[in-house]
Amino acid sequence: MLQRFFQKYTGFLRSLKWVYVLNNLLNYKHLRQNKALYKRLGLHKSVVSPIGSTDFPDKSGELPWLDRPDAADMVEKHPNFQLMEPDLQVQVRQFIRDGYLILEGFYSKPDTDALNAEVDRLLGAGKTGFNYTGRKIFNLHAQSSLADAYFFRQPEMLKLLSFLLGKPVIPFQSLNFVQGSEQRAHSDSIHMTTEPPGYLIATWTALEDCTEACGPLFYYPGSHRLPYVMTTDYDSGNTRFTIGSTSNRRYEDKIAELIATHKLEKKLFLAQRGDVLIWHANLLHGGDPISTQGSTRRSMVCHYYAEGVFCFHEMSQRPAIIRHRNF
Template identity: 35%
Template sequence: MQRGAMGLTADEERIARDLNERGYAVLDFPDAGIDARIERIKANLGPRYAGIDFADPDSDKTQGERRIQDAWKFDEDVRAIAANQTMLDLLGKLYGRSAFPFQTLNFPVGTQQEAHTDAVHFSSLPERFMCGVWLAMEDIGPEAGPLFYLPGSHRWPPLTNSMIGRRGHDSTLNSAQDPFAQGWQALRKAYGAIEEMFLARKGQALIWTANLLHGGSHQKDPRLTRWSQVTHYYFDDCIYYTPAFFDEALGRLDLRSLRSIADGQSRPNTYLGEKVERPGKRGRGWLARF
């Protein structure tokens, strides 16, 4: 389809091409007041990270609490970033369905997290109608444990429980991504994938697709901060579930109950416009009936 038919600007076309070919795209976050928002967020959230002394430039910033989930519930600037209308409009154009934000994560330092895909945490039917947007809240150099990703890995087969030979329904995990770690390592070796770092400047954002392998690099200097915000988005008219706890062949899905951060309204699980009933007490994740 040509750019004109989709109504994309030249920069939106560049973003669409990068997402398609690489699995991620970089852009300046579309908010003229982003610098002021970032400083207010740092001031508000800073004291909530127990065990981190931001006042001492020589202290180890990697010790203590290193993330806050869903700070949008009490911080209006976090909510405003997640619900940015220009970003929602862009994602809607790119995916062909209206986007809605459903989760935020705020970090003062890097995660130092192994490569993983969000698709094992947040998946959908139809597949891949989910994405993440990562915002740099300061300039980030190679010593601060920058975000990394494996370009093109979004095209690899999504790992499922059936592929790795495990049952997901009613299982217990410390992390939904743990069962898939060996599979990702095998894919990396098979494809010869090479990691790239995102040495971001303050106010830059990175959109990544659901199946892109990404993580946090080793932090070489523990005195440094790496302030950032992640917002996760789904798209309308899908079934939303957690693959780590599903057995799709048996009709057992770990269905999510979601509300949009943007308007506070519920987003029901739907299939081709029909609402999918949640199972309630009949059993976790049973896809009961339409």
């Protein structure tokens, strides 16, 4: 499949929109369900065609409930919030204010040990591997019932994420890391986008203790309140037929400018094994440089869309392909 090919490939073909259209055609069975959404959104194009934020000039869609001006008041009155433990209530309030929350010790040491062993087993057997970055293992959950059931689709986690978005969530994508990503600051919403905006949420699970030397995750509290940056907000280099070859770098340059302009405070997530950080679709985050050669930062990131919204990839101008289990 083209998807596997492009996980390793970094050449010219990645810039051609028709290559993504071909991949969409090969995955038509996953995309045809979008026809009803296209009709509802007034989109007059094929479900396999390139698509981006410019196809949605009317930005009057319904905001996620915790993004609304009265969210802090609404959440206090919600019956499910009132049933939460006080510590979790504090974290939910922080999610509204700062765009993230932290669940300390959500997973046990045996849970994280089991997943680490599973990653090593699948890598050793050649059943999974790193993409072109050399850091990311895409969708390990599709090869592992353990990763899928206990991490990607953990029932209590799905319940909390659905509460935060105000809609049931759809598990979309997982990323596993052995070392830190060292990725520059970004918002997930340039890569995994929704219409209306904001209906994506992510979890980051520490599979070992993190230190400043291992290239920890960093984030900018409150940055989720900034406007969403789309490809029209910087010089992406996109044309009718191609994706700009330096679009990602120029996007990250734009984000760096915003961080400096707004004097945002950077925080490190020096997590303990089993801790989970949940972040808003627009929270700016990334990976610090690894200062000790060979140090690891084993972790698992999961991304979830909300049901009933249109999901696409703004950077590469393509609809999201949502698959089911592969085992």
